[in-house]
Amino acid sequence: MKLFKILGLVALILTLGAFSAKFTSVDEGYAIGDVATDFSLKNVDGAMVSLSDYNDAKGFLVIFTCNTCPYSVAYEDRINALDAKYKQQGVPVIAINPNNPVKKPGDSFAKMKVRATEKGFTFPYVLDEGQEIYPQYGATRTPHVFLLEKTSKGNVVRYIGAIDDNYQSASQVEEKYVENAVDAMLAGKEIKVTTTRAIGCGIKA
DSSP: OHHHHHHHHHHHHHHHHHHHHHHHGGGSSOOTTOEEOOOOEEETTSOEEOGGGOTTOSEEEEEEOOSSOHHHHHHHHHHHHHHHHHGGGTOOEEEEEOSOTTTOGGGSHHHHHHHHHHHTOOSOEEEOTTSOHHHHHTOOEESEEEEEEEETTEEEEEEEEOSOSOSSOGGGOOOOHHHHHHHHHHTTOOOSOOBOOOOSEEOOO
16 A cells, blocks of 8 residues: 555656646747847947847847857857858847856956957857846857847747857868758748757856
């Protein structure tokens, strides 16, 4: 009898755990097709940056990244290249540092300014002060990319995930997830791969 009670209790815990997982997964950030809310975050040049500042934009590459993560560092040149390629086509990069600088001093605003200058960032590099924006998006890693399309309904999420399939070497990339998604969006075609797993460091809250 005692064994049946124990088994029954385990089954109940598993059932409640499964229900809880379903419940908590409801609010884990944006999904494909959601409309992203705007933000106002401070850039390394001191100016505030919002999506609404870009009147002529067709979309945005919102990339959560930072100074200290080796994965983010490995992608810095590629992020610069994405901005150079797509900004002139109406899809600029906006990079957001989501890390808590108390936990990661190397990701302080002062260090962000230094890094942006060293790497010659051509895009806004803003701080998610108070860490209010990254949870809305559901970003979990650095880097983590969200492609938004500017529409009459707002900025619609079209792609979420990794930049490409090889963080170690740009020359060995076989799948350029972000470029493929932006090219398809601009051409008015279906984006074949809309989500991939972001590979990088966990965001420091």
